[in-house]
Amino acid sequence: NRQQTLSEGTKLGIVTQLSSTIGVTIPSNYLIERIPEGEACKELIPEGKGANKSNKLNGNNIPTIPSHGKQHPCRKCYQHFDTGNELFKHLRNQCYPEEIRQQINKLTEHISDDKQREQILKILWKYGKLFDISEPSKIDIILKNAIDTGTHRPVHTPPYRKSNKDQETLRKEIDKLLKNGIIEHSTSPWSSPVVLVKKKDGTTRFCVD
Incomplete structure (x- = not known):
């Protein structure tokens, strides 16, 4: 029963809406409760069951997600769309950087058949984020015990x-x-x-x- 303070962004579970209750799914080491619809429901899901297609802003100026149907969020402006096609059109016309537009147009400018060119454009725009060079790409993982060096002495090689x-x-x-x-300052007996x-x-x- 010792109290603990969780760090910001700690995930406790997933909140989903059922027909008459809000189901809170939390890992087994936490309690599982049913919260009836009402004032508590409005606080958890501001849009509630009567959500429409328009997206309203919450206290952090981020659009709330309507509770019905699968939503397709824009990773740039956080606006949500009912279909993937609507999202692709939005990204293509508004949120993708000019560099992406230039790259995709350059890849398809040699196609003379307008119909085929439009089909290829749809595929490229569907995966448009792969052409986004405005931000560096990196693998956001933490390696744990990648190499077991045992009792071997650290290898330290001075700069060439x-x-x-x-x-x-x-x-x-x-x-x-x-x-x-992508890199950070560190102190280690190992050096390459x-x-x-x-x-x-x-x-x-x-x-x-």
Whole structure:
């Protein structure tokens, strides 16, 4: 019965609406209760059963999700749509960056048949977020015990000697990775030097030896 303070964003379960009650599904180590419809229901789901297609803003200026039917949220402006087609049209016309429009149009500009071009455009716009280069992509996972080194002594290799030009390239790349949250400062007895590899297009690939 010891009280605990949960950190912000901690997930306790999933709230779903049933015909006459609100079912709160919580993991087994928590109590499971039925909350009858009424004032409590209005607080949990502001739109209630009478939700219409229009999206209203809650206290955080984020549209509330109507409680009926499957909804398709826009990852940019948080607006919800009843069908995937409505969402795709919205993204295509409003929320996708100009860079995506240019890339998709460039990929289809060689197609002379208008019907075929429109079909390809629909497929590309359906997966338009794959062409979004406005934000860096990264795998948001935490590796746990990826390599079991046992009792082996830490391997520490000092940085390789580099020219002034390579040092400047290295500094810019590190600053960019830090800014985008892909890497972070750390302290460890293990150390591997960075290797800059020239690619075919003349740019530099940032590697770790």
